[in-house]
Amino acid sequence: MHFESPIKRRQSRQIMVGNVPVGGGAPISVQSMTNTETCDVAATVAQIRAIQDAGADIVRVSVPSMDAAEAFKAIREQVSVPLVADIHFDYKIALKVAEYGVDCLRINPGNIGNKDRVRAVVDCARDKNIPIRIGVNAGSLEKDLQKKYGEPTPDALVESAFRQIEYFDELDFQEFKLSLKASDIFMTVEAYRKIASQIDNPLHLGITEAGGFRSGTVKSSIGLGLLLMDGIGDTLRVSLAADPVQEVKVGWDMLRSLKLRNRGINFIACPSCSRQNFDVVKTMNELEERLEDIKVSMDVAVIGCVVNGPGEAKEADLGLAGGSPNNLVYLDGKPNTKVKNETLVDDLERMIREKAAAKEKEESNLIAKS
Ligand code: SF4
Numbered sequence: 001m002h003f004e005s006p007i008k009r010r011q012s013r014q015i016m017v018g019n020v021p022v023g024g025g026a027p028i029s030v031q032s033m034t035n036t037e038t039c040d041v042a043a044t045v046a047q048i049r050a051i052q053d054a055g056a057d058i059v060r061v062s063v064p065s066m067d068a069a070e071a072f073k074a075i076r077e078q079v080s081v082p083l084v085a086d087i088h089f090d091y092k093i094a095l096k097v098a099e100y101g102v103d104c105l106r107i108n109p110g111n112i113g114n115k116d117r118v119r120a121v122v123d124c125a126r127d128k129n130i131p132i133r134i135g136v137n138a139g140s141l142e143k144d145l146q147k148k149y150g151e152p153t154p155d156a157l158v159e160s161a162f163r164q165i166e167y168f169d170e171l172d173f174q175e176f177k178l179s180l181k182a183s184d185i186f187m188t189v190e191a192y193r194k195i196a197s198q199i200d201n202p203l204h205l206g207i208t209e210a211g212g213f214r215s216g217t218v219k220s221s222i223g224l225g226l227l228l229m230d231g232i233g234d235t236l237r238v239s240l241a242a243d244p245v246q247e248v249k250v251g252w253d254m255l256r257s258l259k260l261r262n263r264g265i266n267f268i269a270c271p272s273c274s275r276q277n278f279d280v281v282k283t284m285n286e287l288e289e290r291l292e293d294i295k296v297s298m299d300v301a302v303i304g305c306v307v308n309g310p311g312e313a314k315e316a317d318l319g320l321a322g323g324s325p326n327n328l329v330y331l332d333g334k335p336n337t338k339v340k341n342e343t344l345v346d347d348l349e350r351m352i353r354e355k356a357a358a359k360e361k362e363e364s365n366l367i368a369k370s
Pocket of ligand 1: 270271272273274275276277303304305306307308309
């Protein structure tokens, strides 16, 4: 179960978003975005912390006005995670948040305005050592491109991106990453594939306005999954009409599924059937909820009976194979303890926590030695 991902990642140059490297072989970072009122500093700080606790490497905050820029200053002082400011229409807001310690500026070529404004933002970013995300979005393409293509297309997204890229080249500014988002999977995937072979700047992936929790997760998993399988993508945000904490969890699940990053428990569970010797679904749901705080990566198998139980349980760090009269827990591939249905979840939680603590100790010893 512990084999490496066969995905060969696209070579890209590296930028730093605060202390988080993006591109150049760095782990694919997970992002989310606050949906609180930015001027409500307390609520935004609380949400940023919740997003960070869920495992986000970078958090984006919308800064729609100068009042929000002032709020951003107060927010910046209270959180440690790298912050990206989302700027539309008014380039002066970008200059303001740069003063206030932003770690990356996201600008939208479709609405940031003329070259002088872009140059002002680039000069400021260069001066303060802040990278920029050029965020092209199918919903806000430049008017002339909308006219030229009639509707958003992959080529229209790429052309919009290249206008900024060429101008950034003229200004000799390479500290940027790029996103080309659409809510349509085919358009997004094609646009990213087209641009991936033409530039070496890091790419930020996302299917924009993907939908609600379930449909958006499916859409994002297919779209981003295709790109990630191609080795494309240096950072990602799963956009869901849901709690941003869920976006982070889904992002991690995607990366974990593709073995691109590890964090927390990778559960292997059978769907259950009438052969099950304990309630697999209930056990799985309870464990998932109780063990969300575990950060060390480990495989845990929860399998209802002896059909597939021993095989899967042996491959995991800790595995449960249903049996009668008792279920059997495997630890590090070997049968270890018998557990009764009545105390199953409590017993498993305790054993998983013990195993996680041992793994954490092992990992810190390894780091100390290296
Ligand atoms: S492992 Fe056993 S309980 Fe689970 S689905 Fe298969 S046969 Fe059913």
